[in-house]
Amino acid sequence: MPDADTIRLDDLLTDIDRTGPVPLYFQVAQALERAIRSGEVPAGARLENEIAIGKRLGLSRPTIRRAMQELVDKGLLVRRRGIGTQVVQGQVTRQVELTSLYEDLQGSDHEPSTRVLEHDTKPADEATAEALGVAVGSDVVYLRRQRSTDGVPVAVLENYLPVEFADITTEQLEARGLYQILRGRGVTIKVANQRIGARRAHGDESDLLDIDRGGPVLTMERVAFDNSGRAVEYGHHCYRPDLYAFETTLVAK
Amino acid sequence: MPDADTIRLDDLLTDIDRTGPVPLYFQVAQALERAIRSGEVPAGARLENEIAIGKRLGLSRPTIRRAMQELVDKGLLVRRRGIGTQVVQGQVTRQVELTSLYEDLQGSDHEPSTRVLEHDTKPADEATAEALGVAVGSDVVYLRRQRSTDGVPVAVLENYLPVEFADITTEQLEARGLYQILRGRGVTIKVANQRIGARRAHGDESDLLDIDRGGPVLTMERVAFDNSGRAVEYGHHCYRPDLYAFETTLVAK
């Protein structure tokens, strides 16, 4: 039987739009997430069972279940068989997104800017060829950029792209993030394998990041694939560790 | 119509066990993942549509769909409406797991070992209290450990646990990983928020990690929650950057 502390979701979810293009499960998930983040549904609260919520909203159990699964995957909810569903105690759980640094910085109310340090077409070395799935020595686009936020340098970005992107201009790169440019050309990044580490700053990196020579930098190496499964970007980047870090939410399966 | 290069999955999936406790979707996902990782289903290959696979295996479409969704979430498959499902081109896609460093190292054929540097009960400072959801100044368990693999130091681990775990012994900590000990007590880690960064080594860290004084270290801060949504571990760790890095697969939603 539902306990006294079970949260009911009456008025939170009255605005379901069955005509629009937004999936029902998504609308429910969004409304519930909003209620949790606003504190309307407090941390640790126990939710009603799936059938009851479905009945109240006039939706089937699978639809409700899928909505809740979204929030489980985001680390906001925890489910236990025979027990029920509860809100995770942790404070505002951040979301990991597959975005570029540019959009990351945009989202946090800062004004990102880019200086293109190098922009060439050159033959692929072994690592690049392997990552992009092209022949060693075949042409690839090479980019080296300095990324700043509010005028302070944050990262040095090195990227390799397939030759098909040779017509991207330096002006475009100074105005927008790489992923935004790719999306404008109909290329959607769907999957990325990345590796995060640390090392000393090399060569001109200390000057470009305005840190001590040989000081620590945070590094990220990434291979990104589009929605057809093809590798479209390979990069290794380094970040000023006092200005940037990677936040993640992990969920056990 | 299916192209000539469409992969059929006849013999790969003949061993479905409907009686055992293993979910059907999981059996299918596992068999398909094995086929992909072994190269039997090559990178870039196009799979049959969901209905056809279901018919061949005698399973419903939702079950097949869920199996494929597992692999999409792992970054092994990419789906496009109106087109079909393909294997991602990238080489062996690694899996991010919510495990402790100890199990990480165990899995990679090395012999991890632990030296306990400190093991106390002490009052929680503000950050710890906030992370664990306890009152400032209330007792928490504090651990500081040096983790090595094949005798080489890899990390210095600092952890805070609720007082309920005060009876964990130093002997246990030297023999097993923290998450293994917790699991043995019926505590399952379900969600974790973590932050990965870099900085200079402080204090005795350079000695403990056998690196240069003030050299770069990779850092990770983590709050972990059990299956009831309660915070059960807060830690900040540092790693030797030449011996350890974090690998992740991100999937756009």
Added chain:
DNA sequence: CAGTGGTCTAGACCACCAG
């Protein structure tokens, strides 16, 4: 024992894409 989430089925309609 009753209540919960975990799994599974057999359909249905739709949006999108290629030819």
Added chain:
DNA sequence: TGGTGGTCTAGACCACTGA
């Protein structure tokens, strides 16, 4: 126009939990 994945329904049975 035909084939694909994306969504949704209305049931069903099971495994696990707690009282």
